[in-house]
Amino acid sequence: MSDKRYQGNIISKTPIAPAGPYQDGAASGVWSLAEQKTFSAAGLWPTAGNAAPIGLFYGGYADSLSGNSNIIDKFIIATTGNATDFGDTLTVTSELSGCGSTTRGIIGGGQSPSPSQVNTIQYVEFATSGNATDFGDLTVARRSLGSFSSATRGVWGGGESPNKNTIDYVTIASTGNATDFGDLLASQKELSGLSSTTRGVFVGGDTSNVLQYVTIASTGNATDFGDLSTTTGSRNGSVSSNTRGVTYLGNGNSLEYITIASTGNSTDFGDASVSSQLADGISSGTIGLFSIGVYATAATQAITIASTGNTTTSGDLTVARSKMGQSSNSHGGIAA
Numbered sequence: 332m333s334d335k336r337y338q339g340n341i342i343s344k345t346p347i348a349p350a351g352p353y354q355d356g357a358a359s360g361v362w363s364l365a366e367q368k369t370f371s372a373a374g375l376w377p378t379a380g381n382a383a384p385i386g387l388f389y390g391g392y393a394d395s396l397s398g399n400s401n402i403i404d405k406f407i408i409a410t411t412g413n414a415t416d417f418g419d420t421l422t423v424t425s426e427l428s429g430c431g432s433t434t435r436g437i438i439g440g441g442q443s444p445s446p447s448q449v450n451t452i453q454y455v456e457f458a459t460s461g462n463a464t465d466f467g468d469l470t471v472a473r474r475s476l477g478s479f480s481s482a483t484r485g486v487w488g489g490g491e492s493p494n495k496n497t498i499d500y501v502t503i504a505s506t507g508n509a510t511d512f513g514d515l516l517a518s519q520k521e522l523s524g525l526s527s528t529t530r531g532v533f534v535g536g537d538t539s540n541v542l543q544y545v546t547i548a549s550t551g552n553a554t555d556f557g558d559l560s561t562t563t564g565s566r567n568g569s570v571s572s573n574t575r576g577v578t579y580l581g582n583g584n585s586l587e588y589i590t591i592a593s594t595g596n597s598t599d600f601g602d603a604s605v606s607s608q609l610a611d612g613i614s615s616g617t618i619g620l621f622s623i624g625v626y627a628t629a630a631t632q633a634i635t636i637a638s639t640g641n642t643t644t645s646g647d648l649t650v651a652r653s654k655m656g657q658s659s660n661s662h663g664g665i666a667a
Contacts, residue, residue, distance in 0.1 A: 349375050353383035353409065384408045384661040385457050386613030386620060387417055388648065389438045391655035392425040394627050399423040399443065403455065403463065404648050408615035408659065411633070413646035418462040421453050424656075428487060428524070430480030431658035432503045433665055434458065437466060437485050438656035439509070442474040448492060449474075452501065452509065457660045467508040470499040475566065475654075479524035479531040481547045481664045486512060486524070488533050488553070494518035498545065498553065513552040516543050523569040523612070525576035526664035527591040532556055534578050535563035542589065542597065547664070557596040559587055566654065568610030570619030571663030572636045579603060579610040579621045586634065586642070591663070601641040603632050609653040614662040620645055627651040636663075 352374050362370075370376040388404045401423045404414035420427075420438070427441030439452040450472035453463040473490030480486060480503065487509070488498040496518040499509040519536035526532065532544045533553065540563065542556035564582030571577070577588045577600055584606045587597035607623040614620070619634045621642070629651040632642035 349377055352376060352378045353381055382458075382660070384615035384618075384659060386615070386659040387429070387436050387455070387457075387657065388414070388611060388613070388622060389429060389463075389656035389658075390420045390424040390427055390441065391652035392627060393650060393652045399425045400650065400652050402650055402652070405460065406613065406620060406631070406646065408613060408618050408620050408661075411645045414648050416649055417460045418455065420463045421451065421465065424449065425654040426474035427656035428476045428478040429656040429658035430478045430485040430503075430524075430664075431457070431660055431662070432480065432482050433660050435503055436658035436660070437480075437501070437503055438463070438658065439469050439478065439485075439487050440473050440476050440490055441656065446472070447474075448472045448490075454506075466506045467501065469509045470511055471495055471497045473497070475520040475537075477522035477524040477533050479526035479547075479664060480662075481526065481528055481531075482666065484547055486531055486545070486547060488515055488524065489519040489522050489536065491520040494520050500550075512550045513545065515553050516541060516555060521563070521566040521581065523567045523578060525569040525571035525578070525591070526662070527571070527573045528664055528666050530591055531664070532576055532589065532591060534569050534576070535559050535567050535581070537565060538562055544594075556594045557589070559597050560585075560599070565608040566610060568612035568621050568623075570612040570614035570621070570634075570636060572614070572616050573663045573666065575636055576663065577619055577634060577636055579607060579612065579623065581608050581610055583607075588639070600639050601634070603642040604644070605630065605632070611653075611655050611657050613657045613659045615659065616661045616663060616665070622648060622653070622655060627653050
């Protein structure tokens with residue numbers, strides 16, 4: 332592509348090529364029609380009405396001195412930039428879990444200073460930075476639970492303390508208390524969740540390598556899907572497109588994937604450059620972003636979900652922490 336500019340470089344001395352087809356994507360400079368056509372053909376020219384994929388990390392555990400956090404961090408998942416401040420959760424909370432639609436992010440449960448586990452559900456609107464608002468309550472107070480969603484329904488499963496087999500759900504566009512969905516195959520904590528537009532999968536757990544699934548639009552008990560290659564050992568993180576789910580195992584640096592519409596054991600995806608016991612994940616539907624670390628860390632790593640391979644370094648959280656809640660406006664449970 333030519334880098335020839337109009338004489339004088341009036342708009343921008345150094346043109347900035349657009350990184351994606353998002354309405355707020357940077358494309359400063361003077362571009363010829365041929366250049367604009369080339370970017371458009373590659374799916375990179377900014378398009379009005381096409382909002383950039385947003386992912387949020389909520390709360391978390393900072394360190395033994397700072398304790399739990401109420402920070403909500405915002406990432407533009409398609410970029411490799413650092414997080415920016417979005418707002419605050421209702422209370423300082425860790426070990427919570429979230430899901431979302433195209434417009435609303437929701438988090439449930441967690442651990443606060445008192446009581447040690449909570450049943451609170453709270454939400455934010457992706458389009459407007461600000462503090463979380465009360466949504467309602469889970470059926471059972473718990474922390475270290477897993478979650479996923481379709482475009483309309485959010486589902487939580489498992490948690491502690493003690494370990495639970497509870498699955499409950501909400502309609503994301505409304506507010507109110509959660510409703511019983513069914514039961515997991517066994518009581519489990521520190522599991523994660525991923526989803527397509529129709530099916531949700533709960534992944535592993537503290538002492539489990541089991542994959543189990545439900546049909547999100549219905550209710551009922553979970554069904555066996557297959558197994559991970561090993562027990563995840565601790566909190567794992569999962570991301571998904573509407574066809575594939577990828578999990579960062581919570582006992583090392585391994586990533587494994589499944590095809591959500593089928594059943595069967597997971598397959599090796601690649602490795603992360605850092606071992607983690609406490610992973611959390613957000614997804615744009617095409618890119619997965621993991622917050623990783625043994626304990627509190629600011630680092631994140633990214634993958635392209637449709638491919639296989641090792642992670643690449645991405646941006647940092649505003650404050651180092653782990654055991655966060657998470658949601659995005661363009662994950663695998665939302666139609667592409």
